Amino acid sequence: MRSIMRKIVTGLGVALLVLLGAYALGVFDTEEPPVAVGQCASVTRAVDAPRFTALDCGSDQANVKVAKVVAQKGEGCPAGGSAYSTFTSSVTLCLIPNLVEGSCYGQDQAAGLLKVPCGTAQSVKVAKVLGGGAACGDQRSVAFPEPAVTFCLAEGGA
Numbered sequence: 001m002r003s004i005m006r007k008i009v010t011g012l013g014v015a016l017l018v019l020l021g022a023y024a025l026g027v028f029d030t031e032e033p034p035v036a037v038g039q040c041a042s043v044t045r046a047v048d049a050p051r052f053t054a055l056d057c058g059s060d061q062a063n064v065k066v067a068k069v070v071a072q073k074g075e076g077c078p079a080g081g082s083a084y085s086t087f088t089s090s091v092t093l094c095l096i097p098n099l100v101e102g103s104c105y106g107q108d109q110a111a112g113l114l115k116v117p118c119g120t121a122q123s124v125k126v127a128k129v130l131g132g133g134a135a136c137g138d139q140r141s142v143a144f145p146e147p148a149v150t151f152c153l154a155e156g157g158a
Contacts, residue, residue: 035091037147039066040098043087044111052087057098063113067146068094078146096144097151101129104156116156123156 035041040057043050043064055062067084068077070092077084077094084094097113099105104118104125116123127139129151135141136152143150 035066035069035093037066037069040064041066041095042112043085043095050087052089052093060115062098063115064095065098066093067096067144070094078144081143081145084144094146096147096149097142099126099129099151101126106156118156120156125154125156126151127154128152 035054038057040055040059040062041064042053042055042059042061044053045051053061057065064085064087070076077086077092084096087093087095097105100115102125104116104120104123106114106116106120106123108114118125128136129149130136131147131149133143133145133148134150136150139152139154141150141152
């Protein structure tokens with residue numbers, strides 16, 4: 001009788017450990033995937049409920065790139081250029097637009113920055129992408145110190 005009771009208790013103990021392990025994996029494995037500098041993403045619903053979705057930088061939906069990951073309170077995005085967009089979850093992400101030279105972009109309130117066909121009304125064309133703090137001359141520009149990049153812009157709705 002003791003042998004049967006021992007087997008039942010052992011079986012229940014093993015079953016309990018398996019259930020606790022499954023529960024722990026399901027509940028405690030909810031940590032967000034790490035986000036790295038240079039990673040691209042789509043940020044949508046920027047006004048009411050921002051949503052960050054990691055994407056390949058070559059994707060037409062990848063409208064931002066992570067410039068800096070701020071993990072410590074009190075630390076902020078780099079200063080000295082255009083204002084960074086931010087996305088905050090467990091850390092704050094300093095974001096720059098993922099603009100491609102020769103492409104045109106438009107703004108949508110729900111979707112954020114979108115790649116659009118050049119010639120679209122109120123679109124902006126990225127005439128040049130320059131590194132190292134270079135200037136665009138007479139063209140409108142958006143510059144960021146980290147990473148050091150300048151986007152030279154022209155009207156896209158020609």
